[in-house]
Amino acid sequence: MTIRSVAIIGLGLLGGSIGLAIREKLSEVTTTGFDADADVRGRATANGLVGAVCDTAAQAVASADLVILCVPVGAMGDAARGLAGCLKEGAIVSDVGSSKRSVVSALEEALPDAIVIPAHPVAGTERSGPDAGFATLFEGRWCILTPPKNADTDAVSALTLFWQELGATVELMDPDHHDLVLAVTSHIPHLIAYTIVGTASDLEDVTRGEVIKYSAGGFRDFTRIAASDPVMWRDVFLNNRDAVLEMLGRFTEDLTAMQRAIRDGDGDRLLEIFSRTRAIRQAILEQGQDVAKPDFGRGSKEV
Numbered sequence: 001m002t003i004r005s006v007a008i009i010g011l012g013l014l015g016g017s018i019g020l021a022i023r024e025k026l027s028e029v030t031t032t033g034f035d036a037d038a039d040v041r042g043r044a045t046a047n048g049l050v051g052a053v054c055d056t057a058a059q060a061v062a063s064a065d066l067v068i069l070c071v072p073v074g075a076m077g078d079a080a081r082g083l084a085g086c087l088k089e090g091a092i093v094s095d096v097g098s099s100k101r102s103v104v105s106a107l108e109e110a111l112p113d114a115i116v117i118p119a120h121p122v123a124g125t126e127r128s129g130p131d132a133g134f135a136t137l138f139e140g141r142w143c144i145l146t147p148p149k150n151a152d153t154d155a156v157s158a159l160t161l162f163w164q165e166l167g168a169t170v171e172l173m174d175p176d177h178h179d180l181v182l183a184v185t186s187h188i189p190h191l192i193a194y195t196i197v198g199t200a201s202d203l204e205d206v207t208r209g210e211v212i213k214y215s216a217g218g219f220r221d222f223t224r225i226a227a228s229d230p231v232m233w234r235d236v237f238l239n240n241r242d243a244v245l246e247m248l249g250r251f252t253e254d255l256t257a258m259q260r261a262i263r264d265g266d267g268d269r270l271l272e273i274f275s276r277t278r279a280i281r282q283a284i285l286e287q288g289q290d291v292a293k294p295d296f297g298r299g300s301k302e303v
């Protein structure tokens with residue numbers, strides 16, 4: 001099957017970036033879009049994120065071969081229910097949600113007769129909204145597809161090709177495994193950033209001023225991540241609860257071990273842990289991933 005038209009539901013960072021990337025890399029593909037927020041629809045029109053910004057989701061998807069839901073994971077069910085009875089025959093319904101198990105269930109429940117192939121482009125920034133997108137967001141990034149076991153193979157191939165044409169490398173994964181892996185590589189790091197920046201902001205006024213004044217690289221990096229969209233991340237934690245709690249349990253144990261090593265003056269133990277973690281960064285660099293300028297930092301404002 002050939003994807004000739006794409007409808008994007010949710011015209012923020014991800015939706016806008018997909019629209020711009022299609023315009024730049026797949027000029028023969030037409031795009032339509034819808035956002036629940038009228039102001040966002042206005043900005044999307046002004047920024048030319050899609051060929052036509054529609055007043056309803058039904059209009060946006062009516063002739064689309066591929067529909068991509070780019071809304072917070074907690075809104076996927078509502079957004080999908082709004083499309084029931086409006087899809088073109090044979091259309092693929094996909095998404096970009098950061099967690100997959102609950103999204104798979106929400107989409108399949110809302111659209112039981114549709115071809116649903118969930119996806120997660122592992123690419124983003126701390127920015128959000130219709131002015132934050134950029135066409136190169138997906139270049140050199142992973143896009144994980146979590147197709148159901150009985151998925152239409154032509155649809156999986158078409159979606160794979162679509163993401164490859166936007167510059168991503170595609171991998172297939174089971175949704176539960178996706179959620180566990182992303183809990184440790186993305187969700188817990190965000191939780192830690194929100195926590196440490198929150199801890200600093202709870203300090204008394206004088207000290208807090210000094211935190212801002214003397215913030216060293218590490219803290220500044222955390223503030224970038226902790227500036228990420230609150231609604232999006234609330235939804236990620238509510239929707240990937242089990243995997244996050246599992247990984248948080250392990251993290252808490254490791255943090256306690258670190259606390260004990262410091263209390264005991266166990267320098268050897270600290271050296272051992274810090275050397276092991278250094279090797280992980282080395283391995284990421286050797287894989288050719290851009291860790292010096294964070295993944296996600298493209299298009300983001302340096303702080």
Ligand SMILES: NC(=O)C1=CN([C@@H]2O[C@H](COP(=O)(O)OP(=O)(O)OC[C@H]3O[C@@H](n4cnc5c(N)ncnc54)[C@H](O)[C@@H]3O)[C@@H](O)[C@H]2O)C=CC1
Pocket residue numbers: 009010011012013014015034035036037040070071072073075078079096097098099121122123124125126127128129130229232236
């Ligand atoms: N921000 C990031 O770095 C990344 C985000 N994601 C995922 O992408 C999705 C979108 O995130 P962003 O683009 O960053 O968010 P965003 O906040 O920039 O855009 C989301 C848009 O969805 C709209 N919306 C909400 N409910 C809607 C509904 N029912 N119907 C139509 N529009 C609706 C909002 O008005 C908003 O404009 C989320 O599921 C997130 O987990 C995935 C990878 C990276």
Ligand SMILES: O=C(O)C(=O)Cc1ccc(O)cc1
Pocket residue numbers: 097098121122123124125126186225294296297
């Ligand atoms: O900005 C950052 O550091 C990110 O981690 C971006 C990001 C956020 C959510 C995702 O599901 C994937 C990537």
